[in-house]
Amino acid sequence: xxxxxxxxxxxxxxxxxxxxxxxxxxxxxxxxxxxxxxxxxxxxxxxxxxxxxxxxxxxxxxxxxxxxxxxxxxxxxxxxxxxxxxxxxxxxxxxxxxxxxxxxxxxxxxxxxxxxxxxxxxxxxxxxxxxxxxxxxxxxxxxxxxxxxxxxxxxxxxxxxxxxxxxxxxxxxxxxxxxxxxxxxxxxxxxxxxxxxxxxxxxxxxxxxxxxxxxxxxxxxxxxxxxxxxxxxxxxxxxxxxxxx
Amino acid sequence: xxxxxxxxxxxxxxxxxxxxxxxxxxxxxxxxxxxxxxxxxxxxxxxxxxxxxxxxxxxxxxxxxxxxxxxxxxxx
Numbered sequence: 001x002x003x004x005x006x007x008x009x010x011x012x013x014x015x016x017x018x019x020x021x022x023x024x025x026x027x028x029x030x031x032x033x034x035x036x037x038x039x040x041x042x043x044x045x046x047x048x049x050x051x052x053x054x055x056x057x058x059x060x061x062x063x064x065x066x067x068x069x070x071x072x073x074x075x076x077x078x079x080x081x082x083x084x085x086x087x088x089x090x091x092x093x094x095x096x097x098x099x100x101x102x103x104x105x106x107x108x109x110x111x112x113x114x115x116x117x118x119x120x121x122x123x124x125x126x127x128x129x130x131x132x133x134x135x136x137x138x139x140x141x142x143x144x145x146x147x148x149x150x151x152x153x154x155x156x157x158x159x160x161x162x163x164x165x166x167x168x169x170x171x172x173x174x175x176x177x178x179x180x181x182x183x184x185x186x187x188x189x190x191x192x193x194x195x196x197x198x199x200x201x202x203x204x205x206x207x208x209x210x211x212x213x214x215x216x217x218x219x220x221x222x223x224x225x226x227x228x229x230x231x232x233x234x235x236x237x238x239x240x241x242x243x244x245x
Numbered sequence: 246x247x248x249x250x251x252x253x254x255x256x257x258x259x260x261x262x263x264x265x266x267x268x269x270x271x272x273x274x275x276x277x278x279x280x281x282x283x284x285x286x287x288x289x290x291x292x293x294x295x296x297x298x299x300x301x302x303x304x305x306x307x308x309x310x311x312x313x314x315x316x317x318x319x320x321x
Contacts, residue, residue: 222282
């Protein structure tokens, strides 16, 4: 396996791999997101308690899940960058962080807009909402730290360390609804028993989750391609790639 | 279909403002990231072009200097 992975430490090899995968991920993103959103908005039944306001779930839950998923990916890349000093792993940090921050913003915005009609308030300082807000600050902090040094590799190292330290926030977000009394409802899908959501709502939600997964990966691939080119701009292969576009 | 008419669909059972606002804002944020990425790519294409022109210019100057001789050759 290591022999197979090793060539991808070379930026050009990683770039070619990303370029091969990107169109497929973009196509899968469009198909699944359009299907999931239309299904969720128009065809899933209304909720017996929340009426049609619950349809915000089809954005809120996937965005929240992958705001955390993207952070995990960024932290893993941070570890890889620190341990093996692989440059493409360092560059994936500024590729992932803005995507994760955008997903966190979407989760917070949709949550606030959903909270207004259901809880009667846009925002409360409860455990789930506050810890998700801290996730946004972590993303911003990682980005700021990455670009705060004159020497790019020092910045990458500092950002990688912060991203690893911030992993502690992920279980806090996940279990916040169990550890503290919060206004936010408990988990409905990731429980060990059967999910407590009707199948007619679960199917479009799962499609939206898959769609957001593909969207996250597509955006990260696009940004990582840019980062690789930015650092390899002086090399002939990168100039050739940019000429083709 | 969960709705009887298009008007019903837009109204979202009285929650139309909240549902459509959240979908609109989510689209704006995520499309914003995608557009910024595409814009950054275009900047890179431009920068690469400038870099290549500069390299060619330097190469040409070096070549013409070598051909004419600028007095810096070693006299042997």
